[in-house]
Ligand SMILES: [Zn+2]
Ligand SMILES: [Zn+2]
Ligand SMILES: [Zn+2]
């Protein structure tokens with residue numbers, strides 16, 4: 001079988017599982033919905049690996065023939081192995097994506113390998129919906145943006161599924177949001193700010209501003225955790241809150257300024273009054289989470305933050321590439337030879353000679 005044909009079969013199969021998962025929700029079978037949704041995630045990741053090389057989806061290192069492979073006589077990689085392999089291809093999942101998918105996987109395992117009460121109470125159903133809502137929030141941009149060229153052919157299918165998923169979550173999460181309304185109301189009264197959650201679209205994203213300019217936010221409905229930054233608009237001097245992403249339009253009625261990740265980085269670095277002749281220590285690093293080039297800035301608190309994906313890092317997370325000397329949040333091994341995400345390393349350079 002041609003590799004391309006196998007790839008298409010895998011992707012079609014992944015979509016089948018997604019559809020099944022939605023149907024089962026409609027039929028009040030959340031247990032099967034959870035199992036099938038997780039199967040779809042694994043299939044999409046495997047399809048991405050297979051696109052690179054079919055051998056990458058084999059769990060066992062012993063070689064098998066392509067014929068045996070086409071007959072399905074093998075054990076394929078699980079989420080953790082797929083993640084490791086994608087990482088080595090510099091296509092890895094971010095920590096948040098991996099965490100979310102593995103939690104879904106753990107839930108699935110409890111259902112399949114152990115037992116799970118057949119009678120789901122409404123709380124459990126809400127949790128499963130919230131879990132899937134969050135997983136789709138992470139999976140959708142992986143398929144539609146990060147791996148856009150590879151899943152190009154399925155653009156419409158992905159977008160259609162996204163619509164169905166949004167509709168389902170709007171409908172299913174109404175009850176959970178309803179139950180939380182009085183809690184949210186009480187917190188708002190106590191001065192806590194809430195934002196619209198980019199995942200479940202409810203105004204349930206609770207802001208914690210204890211570490212300004214970083215705003216740590218957590219959604220009470222779907223459990224999404226993202227960061228924001230509070231910055232001063234340089235045009236009108238108003239305080240602006242950018243949640244989850246740097247692209248932002250100033251909310252002052254009289255101001256037409258907009259922000260990009262470059263602007264955010266400038267503002268973050270300005271917080272940290274950097275005197276370059278003062279020390280040799282770097283204050284910008286490459287981001288291993290979103291692959292941003294020098295997008296991570298050192299904050300006055302001593303922590304680091306990416307101006308592009310807003311992930312925060314500790315000083316210990318910052319490593320230096322022995323080949324190009326760039327700072328990066330990526331874990332490096334033998335970087336003199338293998339390089340980092342932004343350089344090829346010495347081995348490549350010597351090989352090219
Ligand atoms: Zn949410
Ligand atoms: Zn402004
Ligand atoms: Zn980043």
Ligand SMILES: [Zn+2]
Pocket residue numbers: 321322323324325326339340341342343344345
């Ligand atoms: Zn490097």
